[in-house]
Amino acid sequence: MIDGILDDFFWRALIGGLGVALVAGPLGCFVVWRRLAYFGDTLAHSALLGIALSFVIQVPINVGVIITCLGLALALVLFSRSKTLATDTLLGILAHSALAIGLVTLSFMPSVRMDLTGLLFGDLLAMSRSDLWWIYGGAATILCLLALLWRGLLMSTIHEELARVEGVPVERLRLALILMFAIVIAVAMKIVGVLLITALLIIPAATARRLARTPEQMVAMAMLFGFIAVTGGLALSWELDTPAGPSVVVTAFSCFLLISAVGGKQRA
């Protein structure tokens, strides 16, 4: 039965998409709370470079993407220490350069047949069984990490210095969060494409903010809105033959507009 379902690419895409929404919810909340939207975008843009890298050093694509994201995050930390450029300028430089270098590098590899549109905007048909393993393996890792580190992460988001005084290992938690972003980008790439990953992180979280009264409620609702976006988007893509990623984002955005219109005043 399950085997039969997994033979169908639509179901594979849907199951994979739900797995991604499961982790995009909580991580998206952190992106919104810690104002990391542009940072997330920069990491996601570097994913293309990661794909090229994985062909060069002969590792699975997901591994290549995770390594590149972590490398870029490290480069950001080093560059931002010198403080000669504003952070948004620096992020802009790295985001687009990483994307451009990735595209140029891939063009040198004619033997590698890649569907570029699929990489940039997501591809419903490309979801394989091994992708599902990656998604659920990644999701399990992230959810375990979040459960373990939740109090510290929340505390250092609320007030970093107060957290430090209370003995929260703020720096290590920041690294853990970056690692989780790298993983989610590597696994979400297939569904929404590298250009739209940040949207899947931010929009459900921002939608949830209107209704939530506690951080945990916001996370749960962000997951729910993520599920709705993925299901609706894939159905749209299936029925109307629209690109998967943009369809998911359009659905998420529709939810956001709807909740903003009827949700009324922010409660807490």
Place this chain on the structure above:
Amino acid sequence: MNEVLAELSKVSVTLNARLIVDRVSLSIKRGDIITIIGPNGAGKTTLIKSILGIQKATSGSISLQPGLVIGYVPQTLNLETTLPLSVERFMALGGCDRKGCQKALARTGVAHLMTASVHHLSGGEKQRLLLARALARQPGLLVLDEPAQGVDINGQAALYDLVRQLRDELNCGVIMISHDLHLVMAATDKVICLNQHVCCSGFPEDISHDPAFIETFGTAVAESLAVYHHHHNHRHDLHGNVIGGGSAIDGTLSEGTLKKSTLDDAEAAPTCSGHHHD
């Protein structure tokens, strides 16, 4: 009573090739209230942060009593509006149980806000929440960075008063930064005037005559401190109601005087010292 909680010896901090804190030595004992004053950019916050362990000292040594619990009250709580958070939850994140949280909030006078959203608190309520949070940790040393920021003038006096009471109840040491010189003087045992290095330090009444203090703050400030032993004859609680000493009629009278003195700036100083004489 003379137990040393923290000892700083020739602590210097250099940031981006700029000397921010210059060879500061001081010791904080149990029961002390030490106030750090100084102009902007004098390195007050940096010094505090090095005691808290947030900022590494470039040279010198800081030794804390083993097992010392520090309660930190930061300048402000600037919570992102995107993060929904209730007072209760914020307290619980500090690790205390519900009863302990309630007790601490009651002690700082904000128990009624237990279920409120942190976003809806006023400046004064936020400061009291931060103080309650530090209090709930049963600190041996309380560190406050401009605790009265964003609090109206009566609230400021009440807040400093509360800090002094808490010192008595917890028998802890207190070190704080303040700009509210005249208010803080009454509640302080020792004042340290910082301008990268320690300009002068001592008892509040002595320090205003110190040439180094006058040089840093100007004669006007030093003189106003000397005359400012002025106490309000009543206090307000958080809701603006008059509490303790003095009747409501007294309250309206003194507020009338206050209004007059703000209207007529030239007469402000005599009004103030006149107040002092009665």
